[in-house]
Amino acid sequence: MSGRDPAEPFAPSPPPPGVDASAEAEAELVRAAQRGDALALASLVDRLAPFVGRICGPIALEHGEDAAQEALIALLRDLPSLREPRALHGWARRIAAREAVRHARAARREAARGTDAVAAALPAPGDPALASDVRRVLGALGAEQRAILVLRDLEGLSEQEAATLLEVELGTVKSRLSRARAAFRRRWSS
């Protein structure tokens, strides 16, 4: 895992690499990749890998790498099903967030069963390597809370967009976000 340093915790992030390229140029890249052009696919991988990693890392934490890998493979495998090339990043964001939440939930279920393997993979409380890291704070939140924080505060989605992406009611997003922010700030300052 690597890190990025936003100016402050809840500021929307800058656009991901590649998004600053003209929309039509990117749409043409997607169309070429959908035709099976290997170099166009390589360019898309260069754009999508950091984008997916930025979403899966904070949501799935220790399982972020597995989630990001599976999300990236799913994106490339299902690329022909993307009808509107200009919707690439919204489509990728939805698949990455769902994959990350799925991995985080599976890890939580395993942890609840108390298996040694999962327990060993989770960060130990007081681990000095994590002590000053935001991961410690995020790890204290549930996967759904981390997902809404990432989508709303890191990715800059509206509450309605986040509700649509996570397939929950708008009111659920509002309350989940409020609780997540409060919990985050409380733990961050503790």
Place this chain on the structure above:
Amino acid sequence: MSWPEVELDPVVRLRALAAALPHAALEEAVIEAPFARVWSFVDDLERGVPQFEGNVKRLHVLRREGERLWLASEAPLGLSFRLEAVLRPGWCVMHTASGSVQIGMAARAEGAGRTRFAHFEGSRWLGRAAGLLFRGFVRRDLAKLARLAEDAG
């Protein structure tokens, strides 16, 4: 503060790329040689690649602009191709504009002195039916590269 992000290495990225090419055959191997030595055979396209890539007898760099390269290749049976490629440490993808030839290679260090190497080959012209054929080619190439890199130590 920093948000925990995930960086996907070149081997994982090549797996994803190959997932979009159902007619291509992807194989991986762990080679008992350090990354720099293994990758030197790919990085030196003209002299290194023909030593292990059975479908490339000769490779000549026509033009280079940063990571992008334009190449002339000679294949067995007297076939010749113009290839376009992207090359950087741990990552190489090349193809003909028509898709008749598609080749990918990626590597990452895996522990002390070992390297995981991924390689795919395929052809849009031949489709999925040629998958078994390409799988054989790729396995042969990986075995040859492993011998070259391990013997060079």
